Amino acid sequence: MYKLQFKLIIYNALTKGVIVLILGILISVFIDDLSKEQLDTRLNDKANIFIKTIYNNEVALEILSKKSFVDYNILKEEYIQIENNSKKNGISSEPIFSTENKIVENKNTRFRIIKYPFNYNGRDYILEIGSSYIAADRLRKTILLITSLSIVIFLISSLILDISFNKLLFAPFYKIIDKKIKKVNDPSHYDYQLIDTTTQDFRSLDENISELMNKINNLIIKEKQFIANVSHELLTPVSILTVRLENILSDESLSEIHSRKIYDSIKTLTRLKSVVNSLLLISKVENQQFKKPDQIIIKDLINEVLEELEDRSDDKELMIRNDIQNEFSFYGNHALLFTLFFNVVNNAIKYNDLKGQIIIKDKTSNEFYSIYLKDTGAGMDKDYIENVFNRFEKLDESNADSHGLGLAIVKSIAQFHKIDIEIQSEIGEGTTFIFRFPSELIS
Amino acid sequence: MNLLIIEDEIDLALEIGEFLTKQGFIIDHARKRVTAEEKIFVNEYDFILLDLGLPDGDGFQVLKKLKQLNNREDAVIILTARGDVDDRIKGLEEGADDYLAKPFSLNELLARIHAITRRKHKLETNDIDVNGFKLDIKNRMVSYGENRINLTKKEFEILNYLVLNKNRVISRVSLTEHVWGDILEINSDSNFVDVHVKNLRKKLATHAEISWFETVRSIGFRINA
Numbered sequence: 001m002y003k004l005q006f007k008l009i010i011y012n013a014l015t016k017g018v019i020v021l022i023l024g025i026l027i028s029v030f031i032d033d034l035s036k037e038q039l040d041t042r043l044n045d046k047a048n049i050f051i052k053t054i055y056n057n058e059v060a061l062e063i064l065s066k067k068s069f070v071d072y073n074i075l076k077e078e079y080i081q082i083e084n085n086s087k088k089n090g091i092s093s094e095p096i097f098s099t100e101n102k103i104v105e106n107k108n109t110r111f112r113i114i115k116y117p118f119n120y121n122g123r124d125y126i127l128e129i130g131s132s133y134i135a136a137d138r139l140r141k142t143i144l145l146i147t148s149l150s151i152v153i154f155l156i157s158s159l160i161l162d163i164s165f166n167k168l169l170f171a172p173f174y175k176i177i178d179k180k181i182k183k184v185n186d187p188s189h190y191d192y193q194l195i196d197t198t199t200q201d202f203r204s205l206d207e208n209i210s211e212l213m214n215k216i217n218n219l220i221i222k223e224k225q226f227i228a229n230v231s232h233e234l235l236t237p238v239s240i241l242t243v244r245l246e247n248i249l250s251d252e253s254l255s256e257i258h259s260r261k262i263y264d265s266i267k268t269l270t271r272l273k274s275v276v277n278s279l280l281l282i283s284k285v286e287n288q289q290f291k292k293p294d295q296i297i298i299k300d301l302i303n304e305v306l307e308e309l310e311d312r313s314d315d316k317e318l319m320i321r322n323d324i325q326n327e328f329s330f331y332g333n334h335a336l337l338f339t340l341f342f343n344v345v346n347n348a349i350k351y352n353d354l355k356g357q358i359i360i361k362d363k364t365s366n367e368f369y370s371i372y373l374k375d376t377g378a379g380m381d382k383d384y385i386e387n388v389f390n391r392f393e394k395l396d397e398s399n400a401d402s403h404g405l406g407l408a409i410v411k412s413i414a415q416f417h418k419i420d421i422e423i424q425s426e427i428g429e430g431t432t433f434i435f436r437f438p439s440e441l442i443s
Numbered sequence: 444m445n446l447l448i449i450e451d452e453i454d455l456a457l458e459i460g461e462f463l464t465k466q467g468f469i470i471d472h473a474r475k476r477v478t479a480e481e482k483i484f485v486n487e488y489d490f491i492l493l494d495l496g497l498p499d500g501d502g503f504q505v506l507k508k509l510k511q512l513n514n515r516e517d518a519v520i521i522l523t524a525r526g527d528v529d530d531r532i533k534g535l536e537e538g539a540d541d542y543l544a545k546p547f548s549l550n551e552l553l554a555r556i557h558a559i560t561r562r563k564h565k566l567e568t569n570d571i572d573v574n575g576f577k578l579d580i581k582n583r584m585v586s587y588g589e590n591r592i593n594l595t596k597k598e599f600e601i602l603n604y605l606v607l608n609k610n611r612v613i614s615r616v617s618l619t620e621h622v623w624g625d626i627l628e629i630n631s632d633s634n635f636v637d638v639h640v641k642n643l644r645k646k647l648a649t650h651a652e653i654s655w656f657e658t659v660r661s662i663g664f665r666i667n668a
Contacts, residue, residue, distance in 0.1 A: 232496060235524040236452055239546030243458040246549045249662070250462070250611060256660070263614055263662045270616045273546050311597050315638045 005166045012162050013155065020151045027147055035136040036112065040097050043114040043129050047095060050080070050127060051118050076104045077132045085117060085124040102130070109134070172197035176206050187217040220287060227283045234276050242269050278405040282391070285336065285412040292417070294334040298371065298437075299324045301334070302360060305341045313349050316356070323361040328369045330441040332417050340413040343406045344433055348375035351431075368420075371435040379427040388423065417441075444489040444560075445469040449479040449505060450522065451498050459492065462549045476500035480508050488517045490556060493539070495523040495530065503537060510538045518559045522547070548617040554607040573606050573668050574655050576647065587650035597622055598643040601636070605656075605666040614663040640664060 072079040095116040101108055111130035118125055175195050184190050190213040194206050248254065249262045284290065299322075306313075306320060313320055348358050356376040363370045380388065387393050389411040392404040414421050418438055425431040446468045450456040453474065460470040471486070473479035476497045483491070483505065491509070495502035506519060521534040524545035531542045541555050561580070571578040577586050583599050585592045594602065600622045605613055619636045640658075647653050657665045 232524045235545050236455070239524065240452060240455045240458065242546045243455060243462070243549055246614075246617075247458055247462050249614065250465070260661045263616075266614060267616055269546070270620070307596065311595050311639055311642065312635065 005170050008166055009159065009162045013159055016155060016158055020154065024147060024151060028144060031140050031143055035133075035140055039112045039131055039133075039136055040114070043097070043112065043131055044095060044116075046129050047114055047116040047127055050129070051116070054120065072104065076107075076109070077134055079104075079111075079130045081128040081130075083126045083128065085126045100130075112136075169199065172199060172202040173205070176202065176209065180206075181209065184213070187213045187220060190217070223283070224287055224289065227280060227287070231276065231280050235273065238269055238273050238276070242266060242273075245269070275405065278409060279391075281339075282405070282409055282412045285409075285416045288416070290333045290336060290416065292332045294332060295329055296332045296334060296337055297327060297329040298362070298369075299327060301337060302341055302345075302371075305338060305345050308342065309345055309349060312346070313358070316349060316352060316354055318349060318352055318356050318358055320358045321360065323359065324371070326362055326364055326369065328362065328364075328437065330437065333413075336413045337417065340410050343410050344373060347406065348373060348377065348431070348433075351375070351377040353377060356430075367439055368436040369439065369441075370437070372432055373435070374430060374432040376430040379429050379431055380423070380425045381427055385423045385425055389421075445471065445486070446490040446492065447471045447473060447479070447482060447486075447488045448492045449473045449497070449502065450492065450494040451475070451496070452494075459549070459552070463553075466553060474498075476502075476505055479505050483509050483517070484512070487515065490559075491517050491519045492552075493519055493521050495521060495534075503533070506534070506537050506539060516563070518556075518563060520552070520555060520559070548614075548620060550604075550608050550611070550613050550617045551621055554604055554621065557607045571606060573609070573666065574653075575651055578603060578606060585647075587647075590650060592646055592650065594643065594646060595639075597639050598646070601639055601643055602647075605664055606668070609666045609668045612659045612663055612665045616663075618663060 068081065068083045070079060070081045095114050098113050098115070099110060100113055101110055103109075110133045112133060113128060113130045116127040116129070118127060172195050180191055180195070190210070192210050192213070194203070194210070197203055197206070245262050245266050249259055249266070254262070302322060302324060306322060345358070352358065352375050357374075358376075359372075359374045361372050363372065389407050391408040393407070411421065414435070418441065420436040420438075422434040422436070423431060424434065444467070446463060448456045448459055448470060450459070450472075451474050456472055456474070460472065464470055468490075471482060471488070473482050474497075476499045479493075479497070493502045493505060497505075502521065502523070506521075509515060509517060509519065518541075519539040520541045520543060521530070521539045522543050522545055523530060531544075534542050540559050543552060543555065571580065575587060576592075579585070580603065583596070583603075585594055585599065585602065601618060604618060604621050615636050618640075622636065622639070644653060644656055647656065655667045657667065659665055
């Protein structure tokens with residue numbers, strides 16, 4: 001995945017590059033023709049001037065009296081040659097241009113040559129003027145150099161401009177994402193102040209997100225209200241029934257069979273109460289109705305949980321080792337975190353083998369502080385682990401007492417505290433719960 | 444002891460009233476905030492059970508009115524089915540003595556009333572005697588004669604709860620709930636409390652005969668004293 005900004009810059013750079021490249025190719029093609037044409041014009045001009053001057057020039061006469069004459073200039077870049085043309089070679093009286101290679105001072109040099117026939121004192125001559133391509137090549141190189149240099153400068157500067165402009169252009173967009181959306185845990189804390197932008201799309205995005213947040217917020221408020229009502233409406237009748245049944249149970253004249261039935265009814269009601277309370281707890285945690293006012297020292301918290309469950313683990317003759325080394329602490333909700341670890345340790349005890357083990361240790365890395373809770377119990381298979389945090393999922397179908405909300409509670413409390421939970425397990429080997437506390441929690 | 448039940452659910456109020464009458468309390472009822480405030484103004488109570496959700500107002504208003512009256516020692520226990528997290532804190536801050544979330548067990552209510560009574564009358568320092576066993580509530584210790592009995596936290600809690608509710612059958616459910624608190628899944632696993640009771644009885648039995656510590660088959664336990 002790439003940022004839109006990045007994509008736009010790449011697109012711009014590519015299209016500009018292609019256009020400039022085509023331009024460069026065209027220039028380098030035309031520059032050959034251009035320099036040839038320029039050379040030809042110059043040669044033609046020189047020939048004309050030479051012929052004009054020849055008629056009233058004594059040196060010229062002397063030259064013409066010889067059979068042929070060749071003269072190179074000092075740099076050997078140009079030469080002039082006059083030949084008798086008695087054989088009437090090249091009948092044409094028009095000048096002829098050609099390109100030839102000549103060996104000049106052991107160097108193979110390419111010349112552009114004009115052959116210019118003329119008549120002097122009734123005799124035919126051919127004037128040949130050659131000009132090496134060296135100068136033209138030099139010119140061509142200079143032009144190409146300048147062209148490519150300006151292309152590079154153009155590309156770089158446009159890239160820099162693109163980047164900074166895009167940055168400016170997208171600033172409001174990232175502001176919406178980083179400063180507003182990412183910060184929101186609870187829609188009721190959303191910052192409804194619109195950000196400054198002249199881009200209509202971003203304004204519309206901003207407005208729509210605000211509106212959405214508002215809707216979500218209203219829904220959550222309604223849900224909180226609903227939860228409060230449900231808890232009242234469900235728990236009040238349960239309370240009346242519990243109290244009434246307890247009153248009946250306390251009647252000494254009640255037959256054994258009836259008191260047992262009444263007791264079972266109380267048990268059922270307690271179960272119902274437990275389910276309702278668990279669901280309410282999950283909802284409240286998920287709706288962020290709890291605060292995080294307590295400084296939690298993980299080591300102490302776990303010791304507290306272990307002490308609370310001491311009798312239970314003793315009953316199974318478990319060996320429990322608390323190997324936590326670090327004094328990791330953070331702000332959280334003590335009651336909730338106690339519930340979290342209580343549920344997990346309780347499961348580790350409940351599903352452990354007789355005389356099994358529970359080992360708790362910790363590990364620190366740059367990103368996380370981790371707690372490992374390993375038991376030597378029955379273990380779970382992969383499919384099961386995937387669903388283990390779902391509500392009403394039971395670890396053991398035959399266990400009628402369990403309502404399958406324990407780990408759902410664990411998950412919601414962990415999420416509330418931004419704690420990540422991973423489960424590693426092998427059937428018959430045991431299960432390891434890994435709790436990862438992001439290092440940002442420490443503060 | 445006289446006790447005012449401020450509760451708009453008539454059935455609930457009557458059941459609580461019936462139970463507490465048997466325990467020797469003199470019961471008064473109020474179903475609305477206005478009547479509750481009138482009754483509090485006219486009479487002094489040892490205990491007030493206060494429901495927060497009243498048809499004509501908030502239970503906290505009643506609590507505030509009570510606290511405005513001078514020289515009053517009425518102990519207030521808040522009873523509520525409102526799911527609000529902060530209610531407990533707010534209630535205790537406003538001067539309530541205890542807080543019970545509905546649904547609660549009548550035994551739990553009675554235990555709380557006893558605990559408050561002991562606190563108010565500074566009885567905490569006194570040991571409770573149960574057939575020769577001495578319960579030191581303050582230090583949470585039990586001894587028989589000169590011998591201290593090593594009980595776990597939970598075992599002490601169980602014994603204490605049964606003693607507070609002596610001569611009455613306490614169901615496993617009620618006991619589990621008292622010892623383990625609310626919400627936890629362990630509540631539904633009520634037979635586990637048997638393990639604790641078994642260990643507790645074993646520890647007590649090494650010192651004296653404990654036939655007064657009865658197991659009431661399939662329901663729960665009773666301490667006769």
